[in-house]
Amino acid sequence: MSRVGDDLELDRFDRFLDEWSRRDFLKGMGGAMAASLFFAGGLEALLAACGPGNGGTNQNVKKGGHVTEATTSDPTIFHPIFISDTASLIPGNMLFLGLLEAGGDGNLKPALAKTVPTVASDQLTYKFDLRQDAYWSDGKQITSDDVVFTYDLMHGTKYDYKKINSRYYPDLEQYLDTVTAPDKFTVVMKTKTPYAPFLTGYAFGPLPKHVLEPVAINSPADFRKNDYLTAPTVVSGAFTFGKWDKTQQVVLNANSKYVRGRPNVDQYVIKNVGTDQAAVNQIKTGEVDIAGPPPSLWDDLATLSDKIDRVSFVASSYEYYGYNVDPNNPKRPVSGKIFGDPQTGKLVRQALYYAVDRQQLADKVYFKQAEPAYSVEYKTQWSLADKSQLPNYTHDTKKAADLLDQAGWKPGADGVRTKNGVRLSFELLTNQGNAARESTVQVLSEAWRQIGVEAKPKTVQFTEYVATSTTRDVDTYMGGIVSGGISDPDLSQIYHSRVIGKGLNRMGYSNPQVDQLLDEGVKVLDRSQRKKIYVQLQQILMDELPLAMLLWPKSLWAVSKRVQNFAVGPFNRYDRPWIKDVYVTDGK
Numbered sequence: 001m002s003r004v005g006d007d008l009e010l011d012r013f014d015r016f017l018d019e020w021s022r023r024d025f026l027k028g029m030g031g032a033m034a035a036s037l038f039f040a041g042g043l044e045a046l047l048a049a050c051g052p053g054n055g056g057t058n059q060n061v062k063k064g065g066h067v068t069e070a071t072t073s074d075p076t077i078f079h080p081i082f083i084s085d086t087a088s089l090i091p092g093n094m095l096f097l098g099l100l101e102a103g104g105d106g107n108l109k110p111a112l113a114k115t116v117p118t119v120a121s122d123q124l125t126y127k128f129d130l131r132q133d134a135y136w137s138d139g140k141q142i143t144s145d146d147v148v149f150t151y152d153l154m155h156g157t158k159y160d161y162k163k164i165n166s167r168y169y170p171d172l173e174q175y176l177d178t179v180t181a182p183d184k185f186t187v188v189m190k191t192k193t194p195y196a197p198f199l200t201g202y203a204f205g206p207l208p209k210h211v212l213e214p215v216a217i218n219s220p221a222d223f224r225k226n227d228y229l230t231a232p233t234v235v236s237g238a239f240t241f242g243k244w245d246k247t248q249q250v251v252l253n254a255n256s257k258y259v260r261g262r263p264n265v266d267q268y269v270i271k272n273v274g275t276d277q278a279a280v281n282q283i284k285t286g287e288v289d290i291a292g293p294p295p296s297l298w299d300d301l302a303t304l305s306d307k308i309d310r311v312s313f314v315a316s317s318y319e320y321y322g323y324n325v326d327p328n329n330p331k332r333p334v335s336g337k338i339f340g341d342p343q344t345g346k347l348v349r350q351a352l353y354y355a356v357d358r359q360q361l362a363d364k365v366y367f368k369q370a371e372p373a374y375s376v377e378y379k380t381q382w383s384l385a386d387k388s389q390l391p392n393y394t395h396d397t398k399k400a401a402d403l404l405d406q407a408g409w410k411p412g413a414d415g416v417r418t419k420n421g422v423r424l425s426f427e428l429l430t431n432q433g434n435a436a437r438e439s440t441v442q443v444l445s446e447a448w449r450q451i452g453v454e455a456k457p458k459t460v461q462f463t464e465y466v467a468t469s470t471t472r473d474v475d476t477y478m479g480g481i482v483s484g485g486i487s488d489p490d491l492s493q494i495y496h497s498r499v500i501g502k503g504l505n506r507m508g509y510s511n512p513q514v515d516q517l518l519d520e521g522v523k524v525l526d527r528s529q530r531k532k533i534y535v536q537l538q539q540i541l542m543d544e545l546p547l548a549m550l551l552w553p554k555s556l557w558a559v560s561k562r563v564q565n566f567a568v569g570p571f572n573r574y575d576r577p578w579i580k581d582v583y584v585t586d587g588k
Contacts, residue, residue: 144187171498417451
């Protein structure tokens with residue numbers, strides 16, 4: 001191997017360890033052994049070795065039984081082209097198979113497509129060759145017509161896609177040219193310009209045309225209200241829909257028509273237990289098999305190593321709080337003028353960010369299972385800028401107060417700053433059930449109180465949180481953004497002005513320079529050139545702070561030892577190609 005090759009592999013190995021907990025990983029596997037496996041091409045083996053039950057397929061598989069996974073939130077909708085919340089991703093991806101999927105090694109893998117397409121020489125065209133042995137759960141064959149139908153729901157002239165209102169239609173409208181089916185098992189997609197995120201972000205799995213086309217034709221405005229999207233009768237994934245007892249559980253049944261073969265377990269239950277604490281209590285008692293423990297209880301679970309496997313890794317996610325920066329937001333005009341004032345809004349946003357001790361938040365609230373985020377990109381993202389390239393927001397209460405003074409906000413008689421008769425007071429929203437977030441909003445409120453700012457924490461059910469923030473009826477809100485699988489550094493779904501009220505731009509943020517850079521970034525296919533654009537975007541967004549990054553958290557999992565082959569990892573927490581291989585040792 002050449003010296004350059006060695007350097008690249010060493011760098012890749014170092015990044016691999018960063019994505020997992022170094023301490024936990026190297027404790028379970030000697031460093032020399034890990035490195036030798038890695039450099040011998042054994043990345044998949046390494047990923048498998050880190051999961052419970054060795055994470056890979058076990059030859060002593062038992063058939064039957066059930067798995068119960070705890071969640072603290074209800075889903076909202078089940079097909080991925082409409083999903084905008086993490087609670088829906090797990091059942092959605094278990095019910096529907098994509099054209100492509102996330103591999104455990106961080107690369108795209110074929111799913112309904114036979115292979116991962118490569119862009120043609122024109123830099124615009126992608127050809128998907130579909131598997132011919134894939135069937136819907138009702139026995140009808142999955143064909144290119146289903147794929148074209150699904151893209152027509154989001155783009156094109158056949159249906160009223162704007163009324164159907166997928167969150168992705170603004171981007172597809174901008175970049176996708178045509179989706180055609182030359183034959184029964186071939187789909188050709190052509191973009192209007194070179195579009196780098198296309199395969200990672202827009203290779204959606206199909207919906208069944210024979211079930212849903214009448215709805216698209218006759219009542220497009222009611223498409224998202226159709227019962228199918230919350231109780232799908234015909235699916236393509238590893239499991240079929242059983243029932244959804246709202247606020248309680250989603251029950252999924254093994255799909256005997258699944259293209260990769262019937263899953264080992266008969267039933268998969270996603271149980272809404274309400275809180276992180278309840279999830280931990282129930283995995284201790286055996287009422288659930290899988291839970292996402294809060295950081296505060298992570299070490300406590302180590303005492304149950306005979307019953308429970310713990311898995312942790314740096315995830316493609318971050319915790320943040322966001323501002324209403326739209327002065328014209330009719331639902332929240334006061335906060336829009338506070339945070340979106342063109343002269344002083346940025347000073348206020350920066351002041352609040354300086355006031356937060358993010359290292360203490362990581363250490364005390366997240367019990368060292370997170371680290372302070374310094375960028376709008378994920379820690380695992382290849383385009384992440386070096387810390388020295390971005391604004392440095394150290395914890396500095398005096399600077400925070402000085403910035404508020406500079407912005408014209410002066411302390412009032414009750415200690416809360418005022419300006420032109422308006423108090424610097426606003427609501428801070430987050431979702432119930434997540435103990436770390438519930439604590440975080442209290443920490444934020446206290447930090448801001450010390451500089452004369454009144455933030456009033458409010459916690460609501462997750463579904464209400466999603467609905468309220470999506471409709472932009474918020475002053476500030478604290479939450480997280482998670483990649484469902486392999487992510488592209490494109491930030492258009494969050495920051496581009498064209499997705500205000502449609503994508504994740506719940507802030508009402510609009511910056512022509514950011515729009516231009518976002519548009520440029522997706523048209524460049526060369527990674528080194530793209531990174532320059534995304535570094536520039538990170539510099540602007542970390543200066544303007546429409547979203548204020550708090551932490552890069554670890555993903556924490558507790559898995560009962562009765563569950564084997566639960567091969568969760570950094571890139572496949574929600575997109576779960578391994579789910580059919582999961583089994584339970586007692587067969588119950």
